[in-house]
Amino acid sequence: MSDFSMTIAGKSTDTGASFGVINPATGGVFAQAPECTREQLDAAMQSAAEAFTTWRKDDARRRQALQDCAAAITNQVGELAPILTQEQGKPLAKAMEEIMGAAFWFQFTSTLEIPVEVLQDDATSRIEVRRRPLGVVAAITPWNFPLILASWKIAPALLAGNTMVLKPSPFTPLSTLKLGQILRDVLPPGVLNVVSGGDALGAWMTSHPVPRKISFTGSVATGKKVAAAAAPDLKRLTLELGGNDPAIILPDVDPKAVAQKVFWGAFENCGQICSAIKRVYVPEKLYQPVVDELAALAREVKVGNGMEDGTQIGPLNNKPQFERVKELVADAKKAGARVVAGGEPVGGDGYFFKPTIVADIADGARLVDEEQFGPALPIVRYKDVDEAIEKANATHFGLSGSVWSNDTARATEIAKQLDCGTAWVNQHLAILPQTPFGGAKWSGIGVENGTWGLLGFTEIQTVNVAKS
Numbered sequence: 001m002s003d004f005s006m007t008i009a010g011k012s013t014d015t016g017a018s019f020g021v022i023n024p025a026t027g028g029v030f031a032q033a034p035e036c037t038r039e040q041l042d043a044a045m046q047s048a049a050e051a052f053t054t055w056r057k058d059d060a061r062r063r064q065a066l067q068d069c070a071a072a073i074t075n076q077v078g079e080l081a082p083i084l085t086q087e088q089g090k091p092l093a094k095a096m097e098e099i100m101g102a103a104f105w106f107q108f109t110s111t112l113e114i115p116v117e118v119l120q121d122d123a124t125s126r127i128e129v130r131r132r133p134l135g136v137v138a139a140i141t142p143w144n145f146p147l148i149l150a151s152w153k154i155a156p157a158l159l160a161g162n163t164m165v166l167k168p169s170p171f172t173p174l175s176t177l178k179l180g181q182i183l184r185d186v187l188p189p190g191v192l193n194v195v196s197g198g199d200a201l202g203a204w205m206t207s208h209p210v211p212r213k214i215s216f217t218g219s220v221a222t223g224k225k226v227a228a229a230a231a232p233d234l235k236r237l238t239l240e241l242g243g244n245d246p247a248i249i250l251p252d253v254d255p256k257a258v259a260q261k262v263f264w265g266a267f268e269n270c271g272q273i274c275s276a277i278k279r280v281y282v283p284e285k286l287y288q289p290v291v292d293e294l295a296a297l298a299r300e301v302k303v304g305n306g307m308e309d310g311t312q313i314g315p316l317n318n319k320p321q322f323e324r325v326k327e328l329v330a331d332a333k334k335a336g337a338r339v340v341a342g343g344e345p346v347g348g349d350g351y352f353f354k355p356t357i358v359a360d361i362a363d364g365a366r367l368v369d370e371e372q373f374g375p376a377l378p379i380v381r382y383k384d385v386d387e388a389i390e391k392a393n394a395t396h397f398g399l400s401g402s403v404w405s406n407d408t409a410r411a412t413e414i415a416k417q418l419d420c421g422t423a424w425v426n427q428h429l430a431i432l433p434q435t436p437f438g439g440a441k442w443s444g445i446g447v448e449n450g451t452w453g454l455l456g457f458t459e460i461q462t463v464n465v466a467k468s
């Protein structure tokens with residue numbers, strides 16, 4: 001395994017201390033990551049602040065730089081993918097998909113324009129609404145998609161003229177550190193700094209005096225701490241937080257026809273996706289067939305080490321998350337729910353949990369009400385669709401949701417009633433670089449992606465020129 005160093009002011013930065021990174025497929029430490037000191041964080045912030053003074057000035061250069069980033073990432077997919085698989089757990093093919101997705105995000109974002117709106121231009125005055133970069137962005141990412149989620153921040157922040165200090169999760173620091181190393185040759189020093197460390201480093205970043213914006217993806221609990229840390233300095237904030245996405249199946253659906261899509265909407269990345277399906281609402285008459293179809297898929301899917309050919313679902317990423325899924329499934333069993341497939345760890349040293357379908361469970365059970373963020377899916381009965389909509393919305397979460405039907409017009413009307421940032425019809429997890437993505441209620445503040453996400457890395461300046 002190669003060396004991993006932080007990138008500060010465009011250079012490799014050594015630290016005295018390091019921490020072990022665990023491969024979730026083995027439960028053992030397989031590499032070390034640097035532990036950033038406060039002085040090094042200050043140096044990273046300082047270099048980002050210095051780089052900002054010139055980086056903000058040349059739009060064409062920034063656009064080209066994003067395209068160069070896309071090319072550099074694409075060139076290094078072979079090196080990055082095994083690192084990502086070993087630290088995160090996902091199958092190698094999925095790691096490649098994530099990396100190519102990140103490259104695509106850079107490429108796509110390089111084509112976006114920041115609009116200048118002219119409100120008035122006559123003999124009296126010219127009034128323009130313009131967008132300015134904010135300055136240094138502190139970016140903090142979680143462990144489920146370290147590279148694609150970093151690209152959602154880096155590409156738009158840099159295009160808008162900001163510079164960045166980026167911190168990955170302590171569970172998955174290596175692929176992001178490697179990304180920083182790869183982009184050292186592409187970006188001017190200080191434009192993108194990558195530091196690694198524990199949760200305390202995140203807290204130092206959010207209370208640091210230099211950044212003017214925090215772009216955070218992670219849990220609701222941490223998001224609230226980040227918001228509180230941003231308040232004294234009135235730092236701008238984008239929060240992409242957790243979800244408890246409902247999928248509502250309407251009575252006209254053929255269970256066989258939708259089962260694959262619903263299954264992978266829930267179990268992709270071992271269920272560790274903020275906007276994965278986390279609960280399914282099924283009408284009484286389709287209940288058993290839907291449960292049977294999903295359970296059959298759960299039993300046949302190949303769970304294993306992401307480095308092995310044919311693996312479809314890897315382990316959970318870390319021990320606390322593995323314990324949490326175990327606990328939520330045990331709680332459901334205790335309350336009388338029926339485990340139709342899975343329901344227990346695979347066994348061995350890694351954090352493998354059998355894909356689990358839980359039936360005869362209702363709202364009020366922790367597995368339904370909380371974000372499980374893992375491979376255990378509750379299937380809930382409903383009598384009429386209004387009841388399903390009400391239950392879907394009876395939560396603090398509001399990231400996304402989906403409605404499934406042969407009648408797309410009716411499904412669309414129902415989807416629009418979901419209190420969430422993205423409502424899908426006959427699909428789930430369709431996330432695109434051109435569409436805004438963000439959460440209602442506790443699932444977030446602001447959005448990422450598309451022009452809307454780009455504008456989140458700017459602030460408005462009204463320029464009002466008197467002509468007479």
Ligand code: NAD
Binds near residue numbers: 170218243371
């Ligand atoms: P987490 O909140 O524990 O950690 C996220 C990041 O925050 C990590 O880098 C962590 O080191 C850092 N951090 C921890 N404490 C901090 C503090 N006090 N101040 C600043 N930073 C701090 O989340 P996680 O367990 O890594 O990720 C899983 C969560 O992320 C789930 O809830 C999931 O739904 C959510 N998520 C949301 C999106 C989205 O786009 N909405 C995408 C992916 C994941």
